[in-house]
Amino acid sequence: xxxxxxxxxxxGSNIAATVDVKKVAAAALNEPGVVFSADYQYMCSASxxxxxxxxxxxxxxxxxxxxxxxxxxxxxxxxxxAESCGLNPYMVEIANIREHxxxxxxxxxxxxxxxxxxxxxxVAKVNLNQSLVAGKSDVVKRALVIGGGIAGIQTxxxxxxxxxxxxxxxxxxxxxxxxxxxxxTFPTLDCSACILTPKMVDAAAHDKIKIYSYSEVESxxxxxxxxxxxxxxxxxxxxxxxxxxxxxxxxxxxSRKTPNEFNEGMNTRxxxxxxxxxxxPKYAVIDPAACxxxxxxxxxxxxxxxxxxxxxxxxxxETIERKYxxxxxxxxxxxxxxxxxxxxxxxxxxxxxxxxxLERIMNAAGPTGGALLRPSDKTHPQxxxxxxxxxxxxxxxxxxxxxxxxxxxxTAKHAMLIRxxxxxxxxxxxxxxxxxxxxxxxxFYRRAVEQYGVHYVKGQVGKVAENAGKLRVYGSDLxxxxxxxxxxxxxxxxxxxxxxxxxxxxxxxxxxxxxxxNFLTEAHPKLRPVESATAGIFLSGVCQGPKDxxxxxxxxxxxxVKVIGLLAxxxxxxxxxxxxxxxxxxNGCSSCEKVCPYGAITYIDKEVNDHxxxxxxxxxxxxxxxxxxxxxxxxxxxxxxxxxxxxTNKQIMAEVDAICR
Amino acid sequence: xxxxxxxxxxxxxxxxxxxCSYAGADLAGSGRMQYPANVKIIKVPxxxxxxxxxxxxxxxxxxxxxxxxxCHPGDCHYSTGNYYTRRRMTMLFDFLDFLxxxxxxxxxxxxxxxxxxxxxxxxxxxxxxxxxxxxxxxITDLRTKPEHKEGE
Numbered sequence: 112x113x114x115x116x117x118x119x120x121x122x123g124s125n126i127a128a129t130v131d132v133k134k135v136a137a138a139a140l141n142e143p144g145v146v147f148s149a150d151y152q153y154m155c156s157a158s159x160x161x162x163x164x165x166x167x168x169x170x171x172x173x174x175x176x177x178x179x180x181x182x183x184x185x186x187x188x189x190x191x192x193a194e195s196c197g198l199n200p201y202m203v204e205i206a207n208i209r210e211h212x213x214x215x216x217x218x219x220x221x222x223x224x225x226x227x228x229x230x231x232x233x234v235a236k237v238n239l240n241q242s243l244v245a246g247k248s249d250v251v252k253r254a255l256v257i258g259g260g261i262a263g264i265q266t267x268x269x270x271x272x273x274x275x276x277x278x279x280x281x282x283x284x285x286x287x288x289x290x291x292x293x294x295x296t297f298p299t300l301d302c303s304a305c306i307l308t309p310k311m312v313d314a315a316a317h318d319k320i321k322i323y324s325y326s327e328v329e330s331x332x333x334x335x336x337x338x339x340x341x342x343x344x345x346x347x348x349x350x351x352x353x354x355x356x357x358x359x360x361x362x363x364x365x366s367r368k369t370p371n372e373f374n375e376g377m378n379t380r381x382x383x384x385x386x387x388x389x390x391x392p393k394y395a396v397i398d399p400a401a402c403x404x405x406x407x408x409x410x411x412x413x414x415x416x417x418x419x420x421x422x423x424x425x426x427x428x429e430t431i432e433r434k435y436x437x438x439x440x441x442x443x444x445x446x447x448x449x450x451x452x453x454x455x456x457x458x459x460x461x462x463x464x465x466x467x468x469l470e471r472i473m474n475a476a477g478p479t480g481g482a483l484l485r486p487s488d489k490t491h492p493q494x495x496x497x498x499x500x501x502x503x504x505x506x507x508x509x510x511x512x513x514x515x516x517x518x519x520x521x522t523a524k525h526a527m528l529i530r531x532x533x534x535x536x537x538x539x540x541x542x543x544x545x546x547x548x549x550x551x552x553x554x555f556y557r558r559a560v561e562q563y564g565v566h567y568v569k570g571q572v573g574k575v576a577e578n579a580g581k582l583r584v585y586g587s588d589l590x591x592x593x594x595x596x597x598x599x600x601x602x603x604x605x606x607x608x609x610x611x612x613x614x615x616x617x618x619x620x621x622x623x624x625x626x627x628x629n630f631l632t633e634a635h636p637k638l639r640p641v642e643s644a645t646a647g648i649f650l651s652g653v654c655q656g657p658k659d660x661x662x663x664x665x666x667x668x669x670x671x672v673k674v675i676g677l678l679a680x681x682x683x684x685x686x687x688x689x690x691x692x693x694x695x696x697x698n699g700c701s702s703c704e705k706v707c708p709y710g711a712i713t714y715i716d717k718e719v720n721d722h723x724x725x726x727x728x729x730x731x732x733x734x735x736x737x738x739x740x741x742x743x744x745x746x747x748x749x750x751x752x753x754x755x756x757x758x759t760n761k762q763i764m765a766e767v768d769a770i771c772r
Numbered sequence: 773x774x775x776x777x778x779x780x781x782x783x784x785x786x787x788x789x790x791x792c793s794y795a796g797a798d799l800a801g802s803g804r805m806q807y808p809a810n811v812k813i814i815k816v817p818x819x820x821x822x823x824x825x826x827x828x829x830x831x832x833x834x835x836x837x838x839x840x841x842x843c844h845p846g847d848c849h850y851s852t853g854n855y856y857t858r859r860r861m862t863m864l865f866d867f868l869d870f871l872x873x874x875x876x877x878x879x880x881x882x883x884x885x886x887x888x889x890x891x892x893x894x895x896x897x898x899x900x901x902x903x904x905x906x907x908x909x910x911i912t913d914l915r916t917k918p919e920h921k922e923g924e
Contacts, residue, residue, distance in 0.1 A: 210801025742821030
């Protein structure tokens with residue numbers, strides 16, 4: 112028989128205002144196994160925990176029930192307290208009488224009655240609790256970062272600086288991500304490439320960082336501290352160890368009509384190409400869809416041109432397997448497709464562009480060499496209209512419900528830069544709200560309005576139509592309550608951003624949560640913003656939600672700290688609430704093995720002693736380090752051999768009985 | 773009838789998975805979203821941990837309704853657990869219906885950790901349905917209910 116102590120927390124008035132705690136404490140003494148009960152104002156405080164510890168020592172308690180807030184809040188606190196005075200931490204259970212009782216009920220009689228029942232269920236469970244010992248598993252001291260944008264680079268650099276190995280897996284031929292495409296950054300107007308490319312070089316040069324560019328993570332198995340990832344290195348058709356990045360092949364290549372991804376398709380590139388001059392790693396890559404050799408079997412000019420003999424048309428995809436202790440997802444974002452936004456005529460009219468396209472136009476390495484020219488006729492636009500919230504904050508199926516966060520600021524930046532460089536240009540910005548929460552953001556926006564004379568119009572654009580070589584923009588000015596028509600030369604759409612399409616696949620692969628907008632879900636929105644709900648998986652950058660560069664870098668470093676904290680441990684404690692098979696009851700049917708999502712169950716031939724009869728039987732065996740404790744196998748087991756420690760059939764039945772009593 | 777309904781307070785057992793719906797219930801609590809005190813939550817690691825025998829046991833012991841909450845399909849913390857729940861419970865509820873335990877007394881719902889309001893509205897709706905159905909007497913083991921013994 113257990114000797115159980117029941118401790119009822121007032122939580123100030125959070126619980127005590129709706130639950131008669133004295134009554135609960137008195138009722139506890141009538142429950143089987145309960146030898147002690149007490150109530151206290153703040154059980155989680157040092158003195159409250161002291162009360163629990165003293166009772167464990169003085170009354171010789173073998174089990175503890177704390178009636179308090181959610182176990183998600185303080186279960187760990189009380190288990191630690193119990194452990195500190197020699198009681199197995201898994202002999203402690205929490206009855207959640209705050210979130211599940213006092214906060215949702217107003218009537219004291221009703222609240223007290225429910226609190227008593229919840230306490231009774233917890234006592235019934237503890238009566239059947241058994242001491243559990245958590246196993247240990249080794250930590251592989253290497254991290255995997257999926258995505259090589261600024262988020263991934265920063266995370267990798269911070270982890271590497273702490274002395275741990277990091278692999279960056281980037282699906283594109285170069286790291287750098289979206290930030291490499293930007294011209295200037297707000298609100299300081301730093302040159303984006305000038306602050307990013309040194310970091311790219313640092314990452315490539317770091318002896319602890321290995322970059323797998325043009326590669327994708329194909330599958331991940333394992334668990335915190337011990338993941339195994341399969342990485343597919345896509346064939347570049349260029350040997351990385353030989354290519355010097357001289358670029359001669361790209362000049363000689365006769366196939367030059369492929370839209371250049373780096374310039375958002377506004378100019379073309381050759382079939383063998385280097386994404387951009389500062390690419391890291393700087394190796395050429397052949398696009399087989401465009402290459403004449405792959406299409407016709409002829410050509411072969413690049414192979415003949417290359418002095419280093421790096422071109423290899425027979426290269427195949429290569430899959431490598433690596434072990435990691437922690438994984439950081441930094442898959443970033445894309446600008447949404449604008450096919451469904453017919454009102455702006457983006458797909459029909461080349462002079463309707465996205466802000467990212469404008470970014471390339473204004474960049475010295477861009478398609479126009481940095482000159483602001485219309486894509487259609489390469490003339491200088493006199494009148495430019497910016498449209499905010501294209502696809503953001505909308506209710507239609509093609510819209511995103513959220514704010515993309517960065518658009519207000521980059522539009523102010525664009526408007527300011529254009530007015531600075533071409534003072535003869537008139538600039539209009541149609542906005543719903545201007546959102547500038549950030550250090551020096553509001554001041555930056557005010558400068559655009561006051562110093563640079565950008566016309567901000569509160570209202571939306573209903574239609575953009577071509578009219579005699581110009582773009583007629585029909586909009587509304589909500590402050591003046593009038594319709595306005597502007598004949599513009601260039602229309603720039605601040606299109607919403609969305610998580611990269613790979614995010615969903617990767618989330619599934621890593622069994623982490625994803626929200627309705629395909630952003631990865633953090634473990635707690637306030638207190639655990641860079642961890643995913645799955646142990647050992649961390650989030651960095653826009654894959655978790657829209658954010659600008661400074662925020663991305665902060666989060667990237669935060670994720671790195673979490674990874675370092677994990678890798679610094681030689682061993683980690685496993686969850687002891689895992690499945691266990693009763694070898695005498697198991698009939699070796701394989702039902703449990705089939706439902707296990709982790710492959711934690713294998714079958715072994717083992718000699719068992721069945722009531723004096725010794726024989727070798729095929730029975731289920733659970734790998735406790737791999738089992739995550741979901742319990743699917745316990746229900747699938749037809750003979751009742753499989754049970755889940757900490758949530759045994761008997762324990763749950765006892766809770767059911769206590770509630771229905 | 774209506775008078776009886778007002779005085780009748782059904783016993784409801786709610787199995788909530790640790791990762792989504794238990795957290796959703798916590799969120800309903802921190803948001804002070806009211807739902808009836810009849811609902812008593814049992815925490816399980818995953819909705820797939822709920823053995824059909826637990827549901828039978830609850831009705832046997834006099835529960836008037838049993839609800840299971842898990843992560844939304846595709847969002848299961850253990851990737852596939854809630855799919856098992858969905859299939860197992862479809863069969864179980866059919867069977868219970870055959871035994872005379874109405875469909876309104878059993879339910880599987882998906883509530884994410886972010887859906888406190890949804891948790892409260894699901895519980896309000898479920899309690900209302902079960903209250904309308906009245907007390908469950910179908911497979912109740914009367915030996916465990918001394919006060920029922922005389923009434924029957």
